[in-house]
Structure formats: structure tokens, C-alpha cells
Amino acid sequence: MATKSPSRRAAATPAAVAAPGVHYRVECADLHARLFEVTLTIDRPAAEQQLTLPVWIPGSYLVREFAKNLQGLQASQGRRKAPVLTQLDKCSWRVECTAGQPLVLRYKVCAYDNSVRTAWLDAERGFFNGTSLCLRVEGQTDAPHALEIVAPAASALPEGAAPWSCATALPPLKTDRHGFGRYLAADYDELADSPVELGAFWSGEFEAGGVPHRFVVAGAAASFDGDRLLADTKAICEAEMRFWHGDKVGKRGGPKPPIDRYVFMLNAVDDGYGGLEHRHSTALICNRRDLPQLGMKKSADGYVTLLGLISHEYFHTWNVKRLRPAEFARYDYGRENYTRLLWFFEGFTSYYDDLLLRRAELIDDAAYLRLVNKTINQVQQTPGRQVQSVADASFDAWVKYYRQDEQTPNGTVSYYTKGALVALCLDLKLRAEGRGTLDDAMRHLWNASGGGPVSEADIAAALEAAGGRSYAAELAAWVHATAELPLSELLRLHGVATLDDPSQPAQTLGLRVAESGGSVQVKVVLRGGAAEKAGFAAGDEWIGIELPAAGRKPAQGWRIGRLDDLALYLGAGKRCTALVARDRKLVKLPLVLPTGVTTWRLLAQDMGRVSKWLAPVAIAAAKA
Template identity: 65%
Template structure:
């Protein structure tokens, strides 16, 4: 058992303290902190926030030798437990790292928990202690007694944790418990409206993937941080971390559905769809994450782009928006892509591979040299869906469910996507994939849309 203890060291200085206990360590026990977080394709160098690293075995200090920017080796004597303690500076308000002040705490495991090399597949246990009075803990990690438990390191770091005083609500979708946490909401916030609308999204997506069967998780948690100005989300296997403008949350007495609230519902839909499409169905390149470096794939056009196609479509299918609102959202995406000169320079497959150096590092030339695998990827999904429908062979829904069945809800490659498209369509769509995914020409959306 690998054990971690996390506590608030100094909220005003934005510092967590982490204590890691390793039973029976290796003589030269390697430790490292991930340099990135899955789902956000940029090397973020989380180790820059660590300080005051110390290691002991009983009463004896153990030397920690740093070998690279994010790795250390503890030179142990005997098999007595190795105890490593360190401080994490947490002042990143995004959904990707860690944050702490006198009002709220939040963290992803990739930014705070050292990985014990050679022991990643063992059970990991987390205890959270020494929190300010009145603070609560919210996470999808299972709890046993005082501890949160994970089957391995991957599971541990795939569960973000919210700390503080927050609003908490719950519902069941397809019989599965769901919890919604909101930090920073205004007093006029209508939590019951948010729960009811989110439930409709969840039930529509569970039915999309599984019909009347249960989803591949026993509990799901939404963690939303409401701020003055912010937007984003990051998917996890049984939860998601969200950030949104607090003015976009539903308010008591609100009758109309404003654009801000539709944007929030679209974000919720997007991240929840990722529970299947990226967290389980995922690129074969990501079958095992390498936390020490970039992990490349050409398939983000599928995993992010197709998810972006379905996020607003699910809102329509769940009855949360009407046809007019859906078409306006679709037109917005079309205008976004058509207004990007880089669409004739870079393919969505290239954009996927280059995400590590281009998508998250925009500059004044980005619009001229790149295209978004989110927006153009969603239009590729639209083009494929309309093509299948126009030929009367099936729909993209059939393709998504076919990929789930083919892979058993696991890793896939582009060859799998092509194969299932051919099965559903009754013919090869290799020519379309070559042109729309690996080419830089315009998508034939006008003639496809005119048929409908």
C-alpha cells in the first residue's frame, strides 16, 4: 500500500503539505511528479511548485538526489518504510492543477502526488487532514473509513478533489448516483434547476451508449468552480472539473434559457460525453500514459472533435434547446472554422499531433497556421453523419456504439474508426477520411446540408 497524507500547511501562502509513506522501498527508490495531466496536452512542469523535499527512514535522514526536472532517487538503508514530505505551492485557478486560499482548495493528483516507480500498480491510499474548520471534501474516489482508496496510481490521479464550503446536490441518472458540487455561486443560484437539467443530459448520454443498461461507473461527481470570468473543463473517469462564469448559472425565477446558461450546459454535456469518448474509448497511443513526456496522437480530431459535435446535439435531444438554438450553435462553429485561414494550412490530424506545441500556446500567427481539432473535428463528425444519413446506411450514433462494442470500451486506432464506418456505411469511407481528416480542403457541408 502506497500512502499519502495531504493537509493545508498555510492557506494564505497557498501551500499544501504532502507526506508520502512507502513500505519496503527499493534500495534506490525512484520518485517523480508528472509533467502533464491527461486530457490537457501541454507539458506544464508541475514539479516547479514543489519545495522542502525531505525523506526519512525512522530517525535517519535519507538523501534525495534529483536526477532531472521532475525526478528524485532516495538512497534507502534496509526495508524500513520511507517517508517523504514536501510542500506544494497551489495557486492555479484552472481545472488542470492545484489551488488553495482561505476560502477554497482544489487539486489534481498529477500536480501533488509523487509517483513511486515500480509500485504504480499497487493500491494507493489518500488521507486528507488538517483542513480549516467547516471545510468539506468532494471527490469521486471511494472512501473507506478516513481514507480514499485507489486501485493504482492512474486511478488516484484521475480523481480531482474539491475542498471548502460549497453547495452540494445530488440526483440519480439510470439508477446511478450523481453529485454536483458548486463553489462560488451567488445567493440567487438555482441548484434544483441545474440538477434537473444535468440529469436530462446524463440520462440522454447513458441511453446513447448503453440503452437501458448501466454505465461503466458506480458514481459520478461534477465539480464546478463559479468565477467572475472563466470557462473550461477537464474530464476524468468518474468525475469532471469545471470552471464557468457565475453569472451563467441558473438563477431562481429564471424562465428563459440565456446563451450563458446554454454554454454551461454544453460544457457539462461535453465533459460527461468524455466519460466514454476519451476516458474509456481512447487513442491506442494512450493505452498506458507516460507521465514524463509528451504522449502523441493524431486522433484528437475524433476524441475532442466528435465530442464537440455531440455536446450541443445532446442538448437538443434532451429537450434543453430547440432546433433554432441548435442551428445557431452549429452556425457559430461553421463561422469559426471558415474564419480561420489556418484550415487550408494544417489538417486536423496534424493539429492533433501538434497540440503539445501549438494549440495551448497561441500567438498572433496561430489563426493563420493552425486549425482547431475541436471545431473542425466537430464539422468532420457532422459531414460523416450527414453522409451516412444521406446514403440511408446508418448514422454516426451507430459508429460510436460500434466502436464501443468493437473495442470493449478500450483503446482504438484510426483503422478501427475506418472499419466501423465501412460496416455502418456499407462501403469504405477511406476517401472521405483522407480528404477531411488528413487534407486541408474545404468540407462539403453545403451540399450535404442542402439534402436535409
């Protein structure tokens, strides 16, 4: 696979950053055992130097206990007697040493999580976040930190394997042509916020808004069209820069974006999806089949999903990495950091990720409305939307959204999807009233805050500045309560009708199932549905149905291999006995199929009003 080598600039320590006093050396100690080895040198330690490893990574709101993967921690200080090393709690240590004399700590980290959140290492690829590998030196977290990344020995790689390269958004101090060497972070926060990709990955570059961007892809197949991915990603980046800063962004005399470099890191796997935002980069994971393929004429649904993910994480460059909850002005890496504003920072980003695909002309109006339709139905089919407000769901992310189980849809709502619909409603409301748009409110918030921490009061003030009135009532009803959103009414004002279509079998029954190999496994039983009334439970295997005798027809039993079989065997009937296996026992459940269960379908009835909402006016507004 052809690789476009990144251009190399002269590496030098930025003038505004002092020489680092904390140094990390990261080596691939054992590819097969999946072990990184870290050597941490502290030039001027305290007499009782404390060290901690984060328990979570910003952007992913779950305590993940990264210290569970750390092993063999040792301390030394010259030829003196080994310093006394004491573990204080699950993620903290104290070293009793001579103050002001270089202190060296060595340890290994097991890297087996092939996600964007922690660390991974094998014979084909390496990846890590600083929160997983780099101990925090308490008392020196605001000082510059140096990171040296060492290439694995050629003998450690599989026979015939291509040499590895290294990609990160950290500024280089001294690196070789493959990117291995020393990098500089202004402080621990920047180190923690700069993931590192290692391996024989594909790499390409483009410029957007005067800013160099790099895209690296690991695990792609031979059919991968890298040029297509670069072109489409560039269109997204340019659309988002115009959104925030106008058409003159990056041009002579125009506004400057808040970044001077950016790196996309994409891991293509057989089955996976997700992303994690950072200030100058993002880590992504997608299905290998969803990458653009050579000769592909029309964008497949999977590729559009990938572009939406790219758009989402890049939008976070502004909305959550700079604009951010006031509670995140300074992260506490040792515990949960609570906020009720994820409906804005994740939800509004989820609204704009697909909308900006439309504005970048990567999808058309019809494709965009299908994406909105999907989001609406996801929320409508979540009973938890009537139980918990989206503000409370934001606060509870640590124990609910990131710890989902069979009752999650019944007790909470996604701040991604419900938050996106709140943004949709506010945008349509603002446009209908004719004073401004949600775009205007977002830019006002950016300018008024200086791109820094904000509160809900700041968000409310930005909406009022855009619309000329208070939107406190809408925020109270849509964000802090569980009332249904006025989606149908607002969409109609912008030329989109909402029609009722017959629901699919799972929605009709109030189930979420997994169908495989002729087996129907119940994963979720939705509150108030026919399946719950019949007595279904998560974990049931639905084996078959029994039909009662009717007229001359005797009672019959049928094996169920998928939910679509119900219509085949029931015909016009609405009653049967479901046979399920539960705890190795056969259980009979009386099932009554409901009538009138529908799903929404959006229909563009006035393309003039639809286009006015989706593209021309929004782009023109960015010029103001």
C-alpha cells in the same frame, strides 16, 4: 445557501483491491501562503527508490512542469540516519534507503492556479489534481494507493466562515460527514485521475441510469438555482447513457454504464470557462453569471454554453477516458504523449455535446442550428484550416493549440471545431445514404473495442459497419488534407439552407481585436485579409483614420474607439489611412476595405427533415 448533504455508504476497502502500500496525507498547511503539505509513506521502498512528479495531466496536452511548485522535499526512515536524497532531473528524485522499511517523504506544493488543471488553495477554497501533488513511486505505480485528506483547522478559516467539506470520486475507506478522511485508489492512474474539491461548496445529488451522481458548486451567488442545474444535468446524463447503451440502460436486465459513481465539480468565477474530463468525475469552471438563476424562465446563452460544457465532459466518460487513442493505452507522465486522433476524441465529442442537449430537449432545433452556425463560422474564419490538416493539428496540440499566439489562427486549425464539423459531415453523409448514422458507428466502435484503446483503422471500420461502404476517401480529404468540407451540400440534403450575410467589421478586415475603454487593440491579423495587406500587426493600437480630400470636402481625421466607427466615418467610402501606435511610434497604413466578405447563416427550410436528423430518429436508434 442550502446544501444537500450526500448520502454516506458504509466505507470499506473494495474486495478486489489489496491493502495499499503507498499512502499520501494532504494537509492545508497555510491558506494564505497557498501551501499544501504532503506526507508520502512508502511501506516497502526499494533500496534506491525513485520518485517522479508528472509534467502534464491527461486531457490537457501541454507540458506544464508541475514540479516547479514543489518545495522542501525531505526524506526520513525511522530513527536511522536520514536517507540520501538526490534530484536526478527537473521532476525526478532518488532516495538511497533501507529496502523494505517504511520510508517517509514530506514536501509542500504551492497551489495558485485557479484552473481545472493543477492546484489551488486560499481561505475560501481548495482544489487539486493528483498529478500536481502526488509523487509517483516508481516500481509501485500499479499497486493500491491510499489518500488521506485533512480538513483545515477551524482557526485557519476566516471568522464566521462555514466549515469545509471534501468531494472526490475516489472510493472512501473511512471519512467523516464532511468527506474528510481516507480514500483508496486502485493504482496511481486512478489517483491521478481523481481531482479533489475542498471548501464550503453547494452540493446536490441525483441518480441517472442507476448510478449516483453528485454535483458540487463553489463560488455561486445567492441567486443560483441548484435544483435547475441538477435537473438539467440529469437530463444530459440520461440522454448520453441512452446514446451509448439504449433505453434499458441501468434497468433490470439491461446494460450497465461503465461507471458506478460520478462527481461534477464546478468552480464559478467572475471570468472563466473550461473543463477537464476524468473517469468518474469532471472539473469545470464557468462564469458566475452563467449559472441558472432562481426564477429564470428561458435559458440564457451563457447557461446553454455551460450545459454544453457539462455535456462535453460527461461524453468523455466514454469517448477518451475509455475509448481512447491506442497511444494512450498507458500514459507516460514524464513527456509528451502524441496522437493524431484528437480530431475524433475531442472533435466528435464537440459535435455530440450540443446535439445531445437537443436530444435531451434542453434546447430546440433553432437553438441547435445557431450553435452549429457558430462553429462553422469559427472554422471558416480560421485561415489555418487551409494550411494544416486536423490530424496534424491533433499531433501538434502540444506546441500549437495549447501555446496559442497571434499567428495560431494562420497556421493551424482547432481539432475541436474542425473535428466537430468532420463529425457533422460524416453523420449527414451516412444519413443521406440511408444505411446508418454516426450514432451507429460510435456504438459499433464501443462494442467492438470493448470500450478500450482504438486506432484510426478501428474508427474507419466502425464507419464502414454503419454505412455499408468504406469512408476512406472522406477521411483522407476531410481529416488528412485541407480541402473545404461539403457542409452546404450536406446540410441542404437535411433541410437546412446556407445563406450569406454581410460580415462584421472585424471579419471584413481580417482582424481579431479587443475593444475596451475607447481603445482598439489588435490581437490577431488574419492571413490574406485587408488588414494584413495594409500592414497591421498584432500589438498595434488602432487610434484613428484619415480620410482624403474629396471634391469640396477637405481631408479629415477621426478617432476610432471601436471598429463600428468605421462605417460611421467612412460612409460609402472604401479607402482611408489607418493611424496606429506601434512601439510608441505613430504609423500610417493605407487601408482598402474589401467588398463581398460574408458570413454563413443557417436557415431551416424543411423542418421535417431537420427534426428527422436532430431528434426522433436518433433517439429511436438508441433503442435498437
